[in-house]
Amino acid sequence: MSELSSASVASRGVWWLRPVWLATAFVLFVLAGALIFPVWTSPPPVAAAASAPQGLPWQVKPTAEGSEVFGLLVGQSGLPQAQARFGDNLHLALIQAIGTKDEEAPALEGFVERLEAGFVTGRLVLAFEVDDALRRKAAERSPKREVGSGGRVRQLSLAADDLDVRNAESLASQARLVGLSFTPAARLDEATLVARFGSPRSASPAPGEVQLLYPATGVAIAVPGANQSASRVVIQYVAPGEFEARLRQPLAAASAAQ
DSSP: OHHHHHHHHHHHHOGGGSHHHHHHHHHHHHHHHHHHHHHHHSOOHHHHHHTSOOSOTTOOEEOSSSEEETTEEETTOBHHHHHHHHGGGOEEEEEEETTSOTTSOOEEEEEEEEEEETTEEEEEEEEEEOOHHHHHHHHHHOSOEEEOTTSSEEEEOOOGGGGOTTSTTSHHHHOEEEEEEEEESSOOOHHHHHHHHOSOSEEEEETTEEEEEETTTTEEEEEEOTTOTTOOOEEEEOOGGGHIIIIIHHHHHHHHHO
8 A cells, every 4th residue: 555655656746747747848849949940940131131242333322422332432532541442452643644734733543453343343443633733743743754555644653742641731631532434344235234224314325335324323334336346334433413514514525526
């Protein structure tokens, strides 16, 4: 009798083996699996976003005072921001057309020979705006002058004082980025460009090329004609508010002169 009583007490003491507890544990296990499984199987949203290509030529974002492309703010960024973005790949020079008078201020430009814009590579030219007097003085101090490729322009290197961004009055500190010109290495046709940039506000035919104009984003694309096999697509970027003065009017004048 005492043995049966001991066995009965022992069986009642193993509470986790009772049917009601087993059923409860099973239900909790199923609910936990239903909550955890989607978390395990769903891809992290941050990783998915990070995998999308960035910095592509057609990823242009208009801003209040310019436009953002290639990690720069056209119309706002200065030379220090361009140097931080491209590092030693950015080469600066004063550009002067051969045959112009020495007193005429040369243009300040930067060059990135090989820019990897997402999965598109090409050559980038940066145009800076700065006071004429500063450019003339920088030209006088230039330690090196050489004729550019094609023999149509003269390149003047900049002295160290003109590149000193610590000096608020230097050429480098005063320069403002006003335009970009990107030439893709790959040959892109008009249909591909329209598919990427969208339908242009207008498409202006010019001798040997077609100009696709996007005033809202400050973009103009020169697409060479079928008989211009040696030419490349050139994509120009300016602040949308300066599109008329910096792109449309000069393009119209050049077209009328030809």
